[in-house]
Amino acid sequence: MFSKSLLSTYAVILVISYFYFRDSLVTTSVAGSALLFGLPLAMAAMVGILCERTGVVNIGIEGTLLFSAFLGFFIGAISKNLLVGVASALVGGIIMSLLLAVLTVNWKMDQIIAGTIINILAAGLTSFFYKQGYALPAILPRWNIPLLSDLPFIGPVLFTHGPLTYAGLILIITLWVGLFHMRWGLRSRSIGEYPSSADAAGIRVNRLKYLNLILAGGFGGLTGAYLALELVGSFDRGFSAGKGFTALALMIFGRWNPLGALGAAIFFGTAQAIANQLMITGVVNIPQPFINMLPYILTIAVLAISAGKVRPPAAAGRPYEKENS
């Protein structure tokens, strides 16, 4: 496993440096936009990973992103304060995940239907309360990290972004450490695999589920804030455009592992960035609809390749019923 990932890292470095020495400007811009396209997908995939590792299937990520981006944008625009916007987006994400928690943990509803409710409810709320003519005072500013941003290639690609990009990357790595190297992660994963023995070992299953779902909502809110306040700077009906579902595919492709999903998301971002670059330079003339289709086709292809081979957390999709309580 270690050698395999080492080998692929090596191959990636080789390919990048080949293109870098052919055309450093274009390669840098493609790699930079690969991160921009990929990061929101990776952050949204964390929502799925957190939920499913604790045994809750969440197909409501799309609605969570939509609702939090909506709150982030409009409250940010009305208050003319981006920080207030970010905070409201976080609150919006957490509201949606609390709804999911009530539906699935307390009421033991079918989790797919619960997620669908979140998606449809978010679409209804955001289109009913949508108003035209609002604008943000600005978008979140770029922070060039001193010294690091001067590095060739790595500097402009990794260290010249807005604050939420750094926050997202750091949190994804933190989540990986937490899930696989801390007591919290072991406990969370145990209730996603075998809740009754976790319960017998003294873990309070539903309380931990609540905690993790709230964390997941925070990730969703951060993603919404990133999209509305840092990457795009506006909001429209249907703003999330399927990213929440693509994120689910990346979660599966990345084997429910934060770093795996991050890698998968960067791969997606790279494909999109290359397609855009080919369009700009006019190397190939692909009609725009086909460029737009690319992430969806990739999602299906990636799942068709990987879904049968990976094993989801065993208890994902089932509410936990305590025996003899």
Add this chain to the structure above:
Amino acid sequence: MSHLKSAITPIIALVIAFLLGAVLMYLQGADPLLAYQSLFYNAFGTSAGIAESFGKATPLIFSGLAVTVGIRAGLFNIGAQGQLISGALAAAWAGHRFTELPTAIHLPLSLLFGITFGALVGTISGVLKAFRGVHEVITTIMLNSIVLQLAEYLSNGPLKEEGQIIARTAPIQESAVIPTVFNLPLGFFLGLGVTLIVWWIAKNTTMGFSYETVGRNKNAAWYAGISVKRVTIGAMLISGGLAGLGGAIETQGVIGRFEPAFNAGLGFDGITIALLGRANPLGVIPGAILFGGLRGAGPNMQFDAGVSPDIIDLILAMVLFFVTAPLITRWFRLKQGNQLSVTSGWGN
């Protein structure tokens, strides 16, 4: 009697959702009574309104049936939207391309094109689920977006009407148009007929039984010798075909051509309608008529009471919430029936 009892929860859900909708309108400074009066009068109070409502209900009957067939077989087909659009586009192509055919051939032939392309899109998800274990919720949603982009490309490119600025196909031939009787669209009655057929198959045939067995318990079905793969693919094929037929009828009976924006949302309403009918094919009809009426009369409500028709989306979302969440059975101390269930994990 049992039918009456199972209708109690959806009816209470509707009442609560409309009350909450009224509160929202009131908070926005509109008059909810005036809005609802306008909505229901224009939808069901005049013969022209009823004809309009039935017309709007027609594609919803089919998308509702499509989702219903899926749920019965344990599949959650969120892709009725994409399947319906493929059907609508295919029927528009066949309706325009074939000339000098008699109506008796051209009309059903175009419908058949719609069914086939809808079924094709559905089958992709079915095959991916059966053989690769890819969850249908993701593939159907991805296919929705792919089909939408493809339809946009085709109606703005190869299939675009000549000399036209906006993206739309050429009108279909007279011989492919579905007629109306007494102002009532014939497609509506086709919808009623198809609903009865689906209901009959579900209740009285081995096929209906094996689908339901797979839907309730895959392992039991497998032990009983039912091919789960075949049922999965078959259900998605039928589901997609039904949605495609709905799109074809919309093209041939209402729009007369394909225009991307005209079919928006029809498939998604099918999800709420199917869950409102608790996955009973007959339950689709009242839901579709109600939704069709609301959708059709929404613009009148905006004109009369100044309430944006977007509120209907929100009301319908609340209906879905109250009909599926076990709230109503608790509040009103109803006997809890079987909870609807479609989750079968990500794998098989």
